[in-house]
Amino acid sequence: MSSTSRFLCAPLRGVVVPLGEVPDPAFAEGALGPGVAIDPLDETLHAPFDGEVIQCARTAHALTLRDDHGHEWLLHIGIDTVDLGGEGFELLVATGDRVSVGDPLCRFDVDGLSRRAKALVTPIVVTNASDLALETLVKPGTIVDKGEVLLQWQAPVPAAEIAGREVSTQASARGEATIAAAHGLHARPASRLRSIAQKHDVELRLGRDDEAGKDRSDVDGASVASLSALLNLGLIRGDRVLVTARGAAAQAAVDAAVMLLETPEHDAGRADVCAGPSVAPAAEATPGTLNGLSASPGLAVGPLVRYRAALPRVADTADDPERERRALAAAVAEVDADLERSMRAAGSRGQQAEADIFEAHRAWLDDPDLRASAESKIAEGASAGRAWYLALETEIQRLRGSGNALLAGRADDLHDLQRQVMQRFATHDAVATTGLEGAILVAREMAPSQFVEVAGQIGGLCLAGGGSTSHVSILARTRGLPCLVAMGDALLEASGERVCLDADRGRLELAPDERRLAAVEAEQARQRQRSEADLAVAFEPVTMRDGRHLHVAANIASGAEAQGALDAGADGVGLMRSEFLFLARQTAPDLAEQQAEYRAAVEAMAGRPVVVRLLDIGADKQLPYLALPATPNPALGERGARLWQAHPEMFDTQLDALLEAGRGLPVCEDGLTRLRLMVPMIADVGELRWVRRRLATRAAALGIERLPSLGAMVEVPTAALCAGTLAGEADFLSIGTNDLTQYALAMDREVASLAARSDVLHPGVLRLIALCLEGAGGRCPVAVCGTAAGDPLAGALLAAMGVDELSVEPARVAVVKATLxxxxxEALAAQLPALLALDDAAAVREALATMLASSAEAATPASGDATTSTDTTTRS
Structure with missing residues (x-):
């Protein structure tokens, strides 16, 4: 007897849980057999393999299936669910039924069961083979999609089957497959084939099997080690391929490759990176229009241009080929290490699609054909950087000219790798991208540094991924640049010589007619007039119609932006995001650099208060020089004071820099210091007290007697609920609506598919804010510095609820003041109970827009002053 690999697919989408962590000893201690468990994220259990249903529990909570090799597998939905007597379960099969992998077996009510069952975690165990050595192919904590290969084991192969093979499995093996992926063999599945070959230590090749079924023992086709060779095959869905392998584990590798190729990709589960809803999710985009989520309002018209990061300048020639080969190998290894770290970080956040992209990039980087091409250029006298450029440029142009839209899109991935390796040999900074003046720029994602490079040239920005609270979205609002995000992959295939970006309504019009363009130009002129009128009185204080006063401050990312905030009419800086000093660099800023940055902001604001948020790292914000512990959900890991306790040196340096920057400054009219410190991610008053004690210790060491005012951010629901206690310790509170909404709704702010539903105007989030204001009870001022402060609807409601300050992007200061x-x-506050009684955020938005429109109409002077119209821009 020999053996071959067998596989079990995930029966539903969910989080992988080791069997030992299941809260039931019978499963956790292996009494029922080996296996794995999944914490469900959908409501239907599917067959994990081809087989037969041999038992269905009377209460429908469990089934047993026998696979084609005689193994019997128990699928048990939840723990102690037998006690529910079948309530909440609907069996879709019966004993004796034959099922294929992916067939639905049972539907269950997730919401109802989660309230009544001990746990929903679903064990999958083999009950008649306790010695079966199972290998879990997915890390615990990872989210798997239905149908994704989950377990592998070695099953015996009958001797007759071995004898019937043309080639011994000890030397080589072969198999045939039909490409199942909707987009054919593209970069991600190709990179997984490479991983299969590496895991089994075999040479694995793919070739077109135009004569499938005929006797063939040759090992031909393209090596999976070369992504470029695989993509050159041009395989699409439905194509037949021959899979061949050489090596001791050849058959196992072929089996795994065939399974991969014949398993359709489940794109619905990958919306965290590239899929995104429109601003109004229920509405479909009209022909010639793409919808997105408004990250920064405004109108723009211009050509649609796909973003390509500029390439650095490198030396053209070199006189020592061997040295250049070694230098290229070292540079490639450095980039590969960076990609591996990014891949692991994305995986730990549960963003598997993003991790898959990094894995595909690593496969490109390891492509022997590309490396050989570069080395041949080096042999001809090119420098390592120039050789890498030429090798990849040839492949980039081939992909762009392939006529296949999917392959053409991969040219941008290759261009990014071209840039990353060339950066290691840069003799000058990258040449600025040209031809962007007034363009509507299109990209999948952008780093903040990339955005800053082009922001002064472009007329607008459209991103396939992202969310309205990402760093690029924040920067776009800071500059007043129209921006849509979460537009989906269709954006990357769009084109247009003169398109209209209407970020107010969340849409990109690819072919506007002359009538539409004329209307846009007229609206832009009206907006300019309104902006000029608003700016003319932006430096005046805000007094609302009921006589109450309110401050409007600015959110900034650096000392240099403080001057822009002052020029915009801001009453102060309500949020200086100090993390921008730490991002996009290889080492932390030192004491002198930080002190200069904070002091520059204070001096620029000419006596107005400046609130600096202490370093806020974690979740989507990672530092290459700060190794954070791996965790399945980084948004819930070491954040704020919890992180600082683990890394006190970095925290102390920031405190020292802030203390020195504020040394000797007078207090403001409100009795608080001019430079103020704000602590993020506070969960309870004990964390804030720890920071105050640390601040006092550092001040004493520096000989500073007066401590800067210390405030707490209200981003965690417990902080809102315990605001009364916090107000007794804090000098001020500031509500961070982005994270408060995320944690209250359990919706990751970085998941594009949830962006339209993650809305601060959800009645539950509004109740938390109301409780925070009630708890503070006037004992300390309460500000709002999240995205909601600049949202015309949410900002108005927050003002009516009683906040003392709204802190917005500088470009929004004038219009927010005018609106307030x-x-x-007072009249709007009277409507708060009715708004809080509504079902969801969409209902609140609709009702609030109607209320504000009626109020604006009632307040409009008889002359019909155009500046009194209420801005009801879609949520940004």
Whole structure:
């Protein structure tokens, strides 16, 4: 007897849980057999393999299936669910039924069961083979999609089957497959084939099997080690391929490759990176229009241009080929290490699609054909950087000219690798991208540094992924640049010589007619007039129609932006995001650099208060020089004071820099210091007290007697619920609506498919804010510095609820002030109970827009002053 690999697919989408962590000893201690468990994220259990249903529990909570090799597998939905007597379960099969992998077996009510069952975690165990050596192919904590290969084991192969093979499995093996992926053999599945070959230590090749079924023992086709060779095959869905392998584990590798190729990709589960809803999810985009989520309002018209990061300049020639080969190998290894770290970080966040992209990039980087091409250029006298450029440029142009839209899109991935390796040999900074003046720029994602490079040239920005609270979205709002995000992959295939970006309504019009363009130009002129009128009075204080006063401050990312905030009419800086000093660099900023940055902001604001948020790292914000512990959900890991306790040196340096920057400054009219410190991610008053004690210790060491004012951010629901206690310790509170919404709704702010539903105007989030204001009870001022402060609807409601300050992007200061002056906050506050009684955020938005429109109409002077119209821009 010999053996071959067998596989079990995930029966539903969910989080992988080791069997030992299941809260039931019978499963956790292996009494029922080996296996794995999944914590469900959908409501239907599917067959994990081809087989037969041999038992269905009377209460429908469990089934047993026998696979084609005689192994019997128990699928048990939840723990102690037998006690529910079948309530909440609907069996879709019966004993004796034959099922294929992916067939639905049972539907269950996730919401109802989660309230009544001990746990929903679903064990999958083999009950008649306790010695079966199972290998879990997915790390615990990872989210798997239905149908994704989950377990592998070695099953015996009958001797007759071995004898019937043309080639011994000890030397080589072969198999045939039909490409199942909707997009054919593209970069991600190709990179997984490479991983299969590496795991089994075999030479694995793929070739077109135009004569499938005929006797063939030759090992031909393209090596999976070369992504470029695989993509050159041009395989699409439905194509037949021959899979061949050489090596001791050849058959296992072929089996795994065939399974991969014949398993359709489950794109629905990958919406965390590239899929995104429109601004109004229920509405379909009209022909010639793409919808997105408004990250920064505004109108723009211009050519649609796909973003390509500029390439650095490198030396053209070199006189020592061997040295250049070694240098290229070292540079490639450095980039590969960076990609591996990014891949692991994305995987730990549960963003598997993003991790898959990094894995595909690593496969490109290891492509022997590309490396050989570069080395041949080196042999001809090219420098390592120039050789790498030429090798990849040839492949980039081939992909772009392939006529296949999917392959053409991969040219951008290769261009990014071209840039990353060339950066290691840069003799000058990258040449600025040209031809972007007034363009509507299109990209899948952008780093903040990339955005800053082009922001002064472009007319607008459209991203396939992202969310309205990402760093690029924040920067776009800071500059007043129209921006849509979460537009989906269709954006990357769009084109247009003169398109209209209407970020107010969340849409990109690819072919507007002359009538539409004329209307846009007229609206842009009206907006300019309104902006000029608003700016003319931006430096005046805000008094609302009911006589109440409110401050409007600015959110900034650096000392240099403080001057822009002052020029925009800001009453101060309500949020200086100090993490931008730490991002996009290889080492932390030192004491002198930080002190200069904080002091520059204070001096630029000419006596107005400046609130600096202490370093806020974690979740989507990672530092290459700060190794954070791996965790399945980094948004819930070491954040704020919890992180600082683990890394006190970095925290102390920031405190020292802030203390020195504020040394000797006078207090403001409100009795608080001019430079103020704000602590993120506070969960309870004990964390804030720890920071105050640390601050006092550092001040004493520096000989500083007066401590800067210390505030807490209200981003965690417990902070809102315990605001009364916090207000007794804090000098001020500031509500961070982005994270408060994320944690209250259990919706990751970085998941594009949830972006339209992650709305601060959800009645539950509004109740938390109301409790925070009630708890503070006037004992300390309460500000709002999240995205909601600049949202015309949410900002108005927050003002009516009683916040003392709204802190917005500088470009929004003037319009927010003008809007607030027209607001009767007292009248709107009277409507708060009715708004909180509504079902969801969409209902609140609709009702609130109607209320504000009616109020604006009632307040409009008889002359019909155009500046009194209420801005009801879609949520940004």
């Amino acid at each position: 002056r027209r607001l009767d906050a």
